[in-house]
Amino acid sequence: MSGKYKTPLLDELEKGPWPSFVTEIKKAAKKSPMADDELGQLEKSYRTKRGYWKHGGIVGVLGYGGGVIGRYSSLPEEFPGIAHFHTVRINQTSGFFYTAEALKMICDIWDKYGSGLTNMHGSTGDLVLLGTTTENLEAIFAEYSSRGWDLGGSGSAMRTPSCCVGPGRCEWSNIDTLDITYTLTQEFQDELHRPAFPYKFKIKTAGCAVDCVAAIARADLSIIGTWKGNIQIDQAEVKKYADAGMNIQAEIVEMCPTNCMSYNGTLKINDAECSRCMHCIAKMTKALRSGKEKGATLLVGSKAPIVVGSLLSWVIVPFIKVDAPYTELKDMIRKMIGWWDDTAKPRERIGEVIEAEGMRSFLEAIGVPAQPQQVKEPRKDPFFFWEESDFQK
Amino acid sequence: METAELQEKIFAYMEKMKGKKKLKEKDVIKALAEETTEAPDAVKKALRGMIDVGRLMYSYGGGASSVEIPSEEYLREKGLIK
Amino acid sequence: MALPKRQTDIGPPKYDQFIPPVIKKNYGKWKYHEVLTGGTMVHVAESGDTLHTVRVASPRILSTETIRDICDMAERYCEGYLRFTTRNNVEFLVSDKSKMEPLLKELKEKKYSVGGIGPRISNIVHTQGWVHCHSACTDASGMVKAIMDDVYDYFTTKELPNKVRLAVACCVNMCGAVHCSDIAVVAVHRKVPTINHELVTKVCEIPTTVASCPTSAIRPNPKEKTVTINEEKCMYCGNCFTVCPPIDIHKPDEDGVAIVVGGKIGSLRTSPKFSKLAIPFFYNEPPRWPKVVAAVRNILETYAKNAKKHERVGEWIERIGWESFFKLTGIEFTFQHIDDFTFARDTFRTSAAFKY
Ligand code: HEM
Ligand code: HEM
Ligand code: HEM
Ligand code: SF4
Ligand code: SF4
Ligand code: SF4
Ligand code: SF4
Numbered sequence: 001m002s003g004k005y006k007t008p009l010l011d012e013l014e015k016g017p018w019p020s021f022v023t024e025i026k027k028a029a030k031k032s033p034m035a036d037d038e039l040g041q042l043e044k045s046y047r048t049k050r051g052y053w054k055h056g057g058i059v060g061v062l063g064y065g066g067g068v069i070g071r072y073s074s075l076p077e078e079f080p081g082i083a084h085f086h087t088v089r090i091n092q093t094s095g096f097f098y099t100a101e102a103l104k105m106i107c108d109i110w111d112k113y114g115s116g117l118t119n120m121h122g123s124t125g126d127l128v129l130l131g132t133t134t135e136n137l138e139a140i141f142a143e144y145s146s147r148g149w150d151l152g153g154s155g156s157a158m159r160t161p162s163c164c165v166g167p168g169r170c171e172w173s174n175i176d177t178l179d180i181t182y183t184l185t186q187e188f189q190d191e192l193h194r195p196a197f198p199y200k201f202k203i204k205t206a207g208c209a210v211d212c213v214a215a216i217a218r219a220d221l222s223i224i225g226t227w228k229g230n231i232q233i234d235q236a237e238v239k240k241y242a243d244a245g246m247n248i249q250a251e252i253v254e255m256c257p258t259n260c261m262s263y264n265g266t267l268k269i270n271d272a273e274c275s276r277c278m279h280c281i282a283k284m285t286k287a288l289r290s291g292k293e294k295g296a297t298l299l300v301g302s303k304a305p306i307v308v309g310s311l312l313s314w315v316i317v318p319f320i321k322v323d324a325p326y327t328e329l330k331d332m333i334r335k336m337i338g339w340w341d342d343t344a345k346p347r348e349r350i351g352e353v354i355e356a357e358g359m360r361s362f363l364e365a366i367g368v369p370a371q372p373q374q375v376k377e378p379r380k381d382p383f384f385f386w387e388e389s390d391f392q393k
Numbered sequence: 394m395e396t397a398e399l400q401e402k403i404f405a406y407m408e409k410m411k412g413k414k415k416l417k418e419k420d421v422i423k424a425l426a427e428e429t430t431e432a433p434d435a436v437k438k439a440l441r442g443m444i445d446v447g448r449l450m451y452s453y454g455g456g457a458s459s460v461e462i463p464s465e466e467y468l469r470e471k472g473l474i475k
Numbered sequence: 476m477a478l479p480k481r482q483t484d485i486g487p488p489k490y491d492q493f494i495p496p497v498i499k500k501n502y503g504k505w506k507y508h509e510v511l512t513g514g515t516m517v518h519v520a521e522s523g524d525t526l527h528t529v530r531v532a533s534p535r536i537l538s539t540e541t542i543r544d545i546c547d548m549a550e551r552y553c554e555g556y557l558r559f560t561t562r563n564n565v566e567f568l569v570s571d572k573s574k575m576e577p578l579l580k581e582l583k584e585k586k587y588s589v590g591g592i593g594p595r596i597s598n599i600v601h602t603q604g605w606v607h608c609h610s611a612c613t614d615a616s617g618m619v620k621a622i623m624d625d626v627y628d629y630f631t632t633k634e635l636p637n638k639v640r641l642a643v644a645c646c647v648n649m650c651g652a653v654h655c656s657d658i659a660v661v662a663v664h665r666k667v668p669t670i671n672h673e674l675v676t677k678v679c680e681i682p683t684t685v686a687s688c689p690t691s692a693i694r695p696n697p698k699e700k701t702v703t704i705n706e707e708k709c710m711y712c713g714n715c716f717t718v719c720p721p722i723d724i725h726k727p728d729e730d731g732v733a734i735v736v737g738g739k740i741g742s743l744r745t746s747p748k749f750s751k752l753a754i755p756f757f758y759n760e761p762p763r764w765p766k767v768v769a770a771v772r773n774i775l776e777t778y779a780k781n782a783k784k785h786e787r788v789g790e791w792i793e794r795i796g797w798e799s800f801f802k803l804t805g806i807e808f809t810f811q812h813i814d815d816f817t818f819a820r821d822t823f824r825t826s827a828a829f830k831y
Contacts (some may be wrong), residue, residue, distance in 0.1 A: 012762040013617055016624030019588060021534035021616040028538040045605035045614065046761040049727035053609040055717050058452045062471055063444055063483060065451025065458050071607060091487035097494050100546035100555035107539035116539045120559050123602060123650045130607060134470055139478055146479035148488045155458035167503035168494055169518050169526060176503065178490045189484040195451055195458030196418040209742035213561050216747050217655040217740050255785055257744050279743045283785065286507040304649040312747055346417070346457050454683060454718055
């Protein structure tokens with residue numbers, strides 16, 4: 001079983017200081033014939049420069065429409081161990097926090113039913129178990145769910161929301177990213193497991209504009225923590241940065257995008273002009289803290305380039321309070337999703353629908369007024385529409 | 394309408410549409426809500442009941458999910474038929 | 476053996492079961508953090524409590540054996556607490572500072588790579604590749620390994636003007652948010668797929684196949700029970716192959732990768748940006764893609780030499796201008812660089828002022 005294949009090309013990738021995925025596959029192959037065949041097929045791909053995977057075949061657990069991605073080798077006779085090699089997506093925890101005990105439990109079950117290979121984590125956020133057969137799916141689900149772990153989303157459904165480490169370990173977080181993500185994951189269980197949407201929908205939450213989960217680039221709804229009020233300055237700490245050799249004029253004041261800072265021994269910020277970009281706070285974390293009124297900006301629409309080009313999320317709600325139990329946030333999300341669900345053609349992401357239908361249609365549907373924070377600049381052309389309601393004002 | 398009766402109607406509709414069009418859950422709900430004048434939520438609940446026991450199933454293809462009548466292979470795999 | 480009873484719609488376990496006591500106590504009350512070395516930092520709470528973090532590279536594909544080894548170390552030095560980052564690093568959460576030294580020692584002995592914190596390169600966000608995806612026109616894991624071996628010093632110790640975020644996507648679906656990275660590799664097909672008509676008739680649903688094409692390049696051919704592809708419209712996305720494997724998108728001798736640069740996610744200083752095309756094509760050269768690796772290094776080092784402190788790659792390029800970027804890096808400018816897609820006209824120059 002194990003070590004069936006000679007892998008001269010892949011062996012090249014065991015050299016060098018960076019941890020090697022080939023070594024990982026080989027470790028799994030010691031125990032799993034599936035992983036060994038994965039290794040064999042991959043070596044073949046390296047030789048012929050092409051993949052040998054097939055999509056399709058409907059797999060899943062009873063009652064759910066997602067969480068398992070069917071994957072089959074297109075060379076099942078040559079590599080019988082990976083004739084089936086399905087992906088199982090398990091909900092990650094908020095902020096990817098684990099205990100050794102929990103992870104070992106996950107490993108024990110996976111060794112029993114799968115290839116022993118994982119992705120920690122998949123790009124959607126889920127904990128990804130790589131490679132099992134159709135027959136094992138119900139057992140895998142029973143084992144994990146009985147221990148408190150559920151499947152993630154796939155297909156035309158919500159994806160497991162994900163977030164940055166937030167208040168767990170970051171002084172810049174304006175909102176409780178972990179709790180928001182946990183709460184929303186629970187709130188949308190049905191939408192996650194039973195694909196009823198036009199296409200996928202992703203929610204990612206970052207505690208501040210640094211955006212360590214790349215929410216603004218890869219979530220249909222990006223929730224990004226922000227604040228109102230003045231940046232809090234500790235001048236004694238500012239002085240320590242200066243004493244330690246920081247060139248405050250060049251590195252902070254001159255890099256402030258709004259030119260709202262000045263420094264002559266004391267640091268001054270004209271907060272009315274500050275755009276809350278986080279540069280100064282990130283560089284002088286001991287001296288500066290964000291303002292006291294906390295909330296979030298809701299941005300909508302980012303997606304990868306398929307098909308008419310990538311989108312970054314657009315500001316829709318400049319400032320919303322997000323405190324437990326997050327009623328206002330949940331209502332707003334339901335309104336957004338509801339409009340999209342009613343309006344989209346199959347396989348249209350929410351950003352594409354907003355482009356097709358017009359921003360006004362979306363904003364009115366969710367009850368958000370037009371605000372200058374939503375645009376970089378107003379329109380340039382004089383070709384605009386008027387609606388009946390505009391004449392009644 | 395009794396749930397069981399509604400479910401029969403859903404199943405009849407699914408059989409009628411089989412092979413013609415990939416139906417999203419929403420398409421089924423809309424069609425049956427019109428046909429039976431039941432509330433969409435009631436149709437959804439009945440539909441979900443059928444999916445939970447494998448009488449219908451979610452399917453996936455070409456990037457989009459749909460609902461369909463399960464194959465024998467699927468039922469056998471789930472231990473629902475021998 | 477009887478299986479335990481399944482539960483549905485329970486979601487993940489709540490995060491608070493997995494956070495160490497020091498985080499529970501100081502939750503949301505962190506005061507500042509200090510980067511200690513390329514791979515270690517300390518967070519200090521308002522209460523004065525501290526939490527040390529050791530960040531360790533992972534190839535993302537992990538065997539259960541390695542996960543257990545990481546867990547064993549977490550048990551020895553962190554009361555079992557650990558986390559992963561968005562960029563797939565492992566973080567040991569050390570509450571007891573005296574455990575740092577033995578942890579780092581064991582990591583070193585076992586050849587784990589500690590790094591990725593501060594103005595450096597962190598782990599490369601990447602997708603499945605030949606390891607597990609039908610769509611892949613390159614292998615993401617192998618390319619990541621080859622690049623990281625080469626720029627290893629910038630992960631562990633050496634500093635850059637700011638963070639540099641790298642990504643690899645193995646097809647234009649770009650599952651990993653490659654489109655906003657400082658430097659990213661994206662794999663591209665370049666030829667219209669070949670159709671095996673006999674098999675299409677046998678195994679494919681014609682309407683589904685037609686509908687799968689985002690550019691409406693596929694037409695049904697009802698007489699022959701197959702499809703035709705309009706070569707003018709096809710942009711080689713491979714969606715048709717996904718639903719109908721006899722339409723083969725793979726062209727091993729023509730597939731390869733492009734390099735895009737200058738994207739960013741954070742709103743710090745300047746708005747988030749998309750990455751833009753730097754090099755339109757390299758052939759696949761497994762197992763180590765030497766030309767791609769050299770090109771990444773060239774861009775990285777040109778940036779390191781020329782950018783101001785705190786400037787990201789995209790900010791540096793915007794300051795000096797793209798024409799200077801091509802000059803400094805010595806990268807050839809081609810017709811592929813000029814946009815002819817959705818937003819093309821926004822990219823044409825409309826000013827008489829520019830550089831040579
Ligand atoms: C029609 C287009 C697409 C197809 C056919 C497709 C197909 C797939 C498949 C088969 C996988 C699973 C890979 C595996 O684990 O075996 C996958 C993963 C994924 N896809 Fe897509 N995808 C498409 C478009 C997209 C787009 C546009 C995005 C992003 C906005 C995206 C985001 C993801 C993510 C985040 C993953 C997880 C990848 C990972 O963890 O490495 N996909 N996709
Ligand atoms: C249907 C829409 C439009 C109509 C009917 C229209 C009509 C006209 C007319 C009749 C003139 C005067 C020509 C002359 O005296 O020789 C003119 C001039 C001009 N229009 Fe338009 N126009 C339209 C839209 C626009 C738009 C959208 C723009 C710019 C965004 C624009 C920019 C100009 C400019 C720059 C001039 C020259 C003004 C000058 O020489 O002082 N027009 N237009
Ligand atoms: C695909 C894109 C990106 C991903 C997946 C990503 C992911 C991450 C991850 C995992 C962390 C560690 C945070 C944690 O502890 O959980 C992080 C930190 C960070 N990232 Fe990113 N990032 C991306 C792009 C960017 C970009 C473009 C910027 C800059 C504008 C950026 C700026 C930062 C900063 C400032 C930190 C935190 C400070 C630190 O760790 O020292 N990231 N990012
Ligand atoms: S996004 Fe902001 S709050 Fe969240 S971890 Fe990053 S820097 Fe901290
Ligand atoms: S947050 Fe940004 S805009 Fe505001 S003062 Fe600091 S650097 Fe300037
Ligand atoms: S980027 Fe493309 S090839 Fe890579 S995992 Fe995503 S769909 Fe597959
Ligand atoms: S590769 Fe993409 S664009 Fe070309 S025919 Fe197939 S689906 Fe259409």
